[in-house]
Amino acid sequence: MGMFAKLRGWFSKGSDPLIIDSPDKLAQVLGVSYETTAGQRVTTTSALQQTAVFNCVRVLAESVGMLPCRLYKQDGRDRLPATSHRLFSLLSVAPNGYMTSQEFWELLVACLCLRGNFYAYKVMALGNVVELLPINPGAVTPKLKDDWSVEYDVKFKSGERTLTQDEIWHVRLFTLDGLTGLNPIAYAREALGLGQAMDKHAAKLFANGAVTSGVLKTNEELSDEAFARLKEQFQGEHMGTANAYKPMILEMGLDWKPISLNLADTQFIESRKMTEAQICGLFRVPPHLVASLDKMTLNNMEQMGMSFVNYALVPILTRVEARIRVGLLSEQDAKTHFAKFNAGALMRGDLNGRYTSYGKGIQWGILSPNDCRELEDLNPREGGDIYLTPINMTTNPEAANADQTKA
Template sequence: MSIKSKIGEWLGFKSTPLVISGPDELARIFGAEFVTGTGQSVTPLRAMQLAIVFSCVRVLSESMGMLPCRLLKQDGKYKQPAINHKLYELLSIAPNDYMTAQEFWELLMVCLCLRGNFYAYKVCALGEVVELLPLDPSSVTPKLKDDWTVEYQVNFKNGGIKTLSQDEIWHVRLFTLDGLTGLNPVAYARKCIGLGLDTEEHGAKLFKNGAVTSGVLETEESLTDVAFNRLKAEFEENYTGLANTYKPMILEQGLKWKPTALNLEDSQFLETREYQKSEICGLFRVPPHLVAAMDKMTLNNIEHMGMSFVNYSLVPYMTRIESRIRVGLLSEKDRKNHYAKFNAGALLRGDLKTRYESYGKGIQWGWLSPNDCRELEDMNPREGGDIYLTPMNMTTKPEDDSDAKKAS
């Protein structure tokens, strides 16, 4: 049995963790969990059943997953990819044997959006991290000890509760109130998400029986119990539901069909649903047009919202993860001249016009060479393409150079 297999067996990675130590579970046990008007509790998995929550989490996770993450080494003023470091392969190719780097970053973002925390067990060899194994956030409880070190209690199904040190767990968290545990967005926005779930439930019931909400049956005659029950059964079977919409009715005993419109309460829920969409988009800081909410979108503000999505939605996550990589995955010696960096330029992969315009400006102003641009496009370098141009109107005057030499 390999060392990794022994570690996995000891930690119980092959079994599903028993979710009993998370804040959501504790809230449910003590009755402090928020429930919707239909009596359903608002948990991260239940929140994902709301389409707008699913869309926001998907946009954030897939956007982060498509960004390449590289480990760089800085030597004075120069920096280059640290391809010889073991962590380089983990961050850019595969952090473990069953996940790609893209899948790993997507999972990390899902955990941050729905739980506020992400945990991974660090498999180390010769002082370097060689594998990262994700843990269920609801099965991990961090604790700050008296000596200001952190320990993590991990609850496994077969292995019970095990206490692991800070050197064994990689912890990425959202902003906190205590500096240790990230705030859970779903827990703090349960009423908002619960209202969205309730409006969906109301809409499903509203349109389930189309005939009941669109009209009433009237008659001046009195019906016996037998006739009433027969009419009710026949009407529900043949004329209710969307499948029977616009089906002709056969009425008897002076019955008349009187169409009615939706009342104000039933109509108002449509506006409530739209408001909940914008509120939840604000919770996750996702521009509405990315989740198909195009009501107030124009060509001008879509472009600016796309830029704000990178600057104010993704960059805070990127810098947070980059900092935790440097502090939590690198040794004290390596963190002095090594650091991780996400390439946000990958978001322009499908925008050929913007990329080429940026390359043109970089070559014109001399901070990019043609071969630099070809490398970014995964093209081979060409002969003479390593020249950096300098605009004539940006050069220094010869007399300035001679004065500088005399002064030195």
């Protein structure tokens, strides 16, 4: 069947019309691009219906969303919060009139995980960005012109417009052409399709009642009356979790034979675990963060938590920080200003870990007591701005003075 024949089929008399307003729906109509070897059509929506995908995206989005993002100004060796800059409140409070900064960063990470690209329209005033309005990635098509400038064809409700790089803020995942980020869902389509097929198979298996915990066996022939009474007894007294472990009264030589998982069932379970592990690897999320605790211990949980920060969150954070400096700051401000996520907020729930690190920071002169109190949202105390220096780590002042005299 040709492409136009398929389109006519959707709009033919007697069928419900489908409004094609996204690449997913177009692929659904044409039956191409999103089909996998497992016979499943993988889209962003269907991928999110898998609990492993939903949990991975949610963990990444919420982990980034809870980190404070501040704009700083470099003044010599001093780095001070640039509270007077218009971009400061956009990054730390609210980027627009209907979203908080947390919701905005969560949306950004979700778009990167599911589409590979995030786009936002920049509302400008007096040369500064005063508002960031997210755009559906499916409605944007970036183009690289012959003069190496970038244009974006954006489909708004009012019609299609072509915007420049000065009007669009674009954050992308790693790319092969330097322009469009690779879509993780598209490139992991086969693994996700296998997961969808397994979920559907398991659902149909239990819906059809093809799984049983045991059978009743007898060498005698049951009458229709006895069979009906036995069936009624089992359905009323031994089915459901509320009737679990109730004793059974068996007549006429009936014998209960429990049934355990066979080899095929065991292999099916192992295949589902393997698919979940592949999905966790796709997003670089440790399995214990998506409620998969197989082969997990306290030691490797701690190591995987550190790996999650270093290899899953930090690449996203540095990518966004770089795009803020390049795409949201003016050329002049970009020389002295930069944005930074405070990854220390990940230790917010670990009181003992925070206080231990504060103690070491004060001991070695890295932090002052007031620095630590500021991190804990406490008011400074008198005399708390002193930085300590261990006596056994000080330099020889006489030798330093002698060197200066010789010079």
